[in-house]
Amino acid sequence: MMTAEDCRRMAARWLSKTEGAADPKTIANMRRASDAWAALAQQIEQVDVSRPHPAVPVRRPADLASPRNSVKVGDVLRERLRLSNEPSLNPHY
Secondary structure, X not given: OOOHHHHHHHHHHHHHHHHHOXXXXXXXXXXXXXHHHHHHHHHHHHHHHHOOOXXXXXXXXXXXXXXXXXXXXXXXXXXXXXXXXXXXXXXXX
């Protein structure tokens, strides 16, 4: 499962990529990607805070198959970025 810290790292990575870009549209897209990752980190933290934490967490295999109250990373990012198939938003470039 992706953590808030993972999302913050991705936000920082996208923000650092803007330094090497020259095209204003590309820079704007990279900043939007960074903002979306940062927003996702906040969402994950809010879900985690609202979730009750037992003194001793018990996770059975059946629990792992369908986590409760999970944040769907792809859905949040698609919504925040309104993703199309723009290559400038692909983190593998």
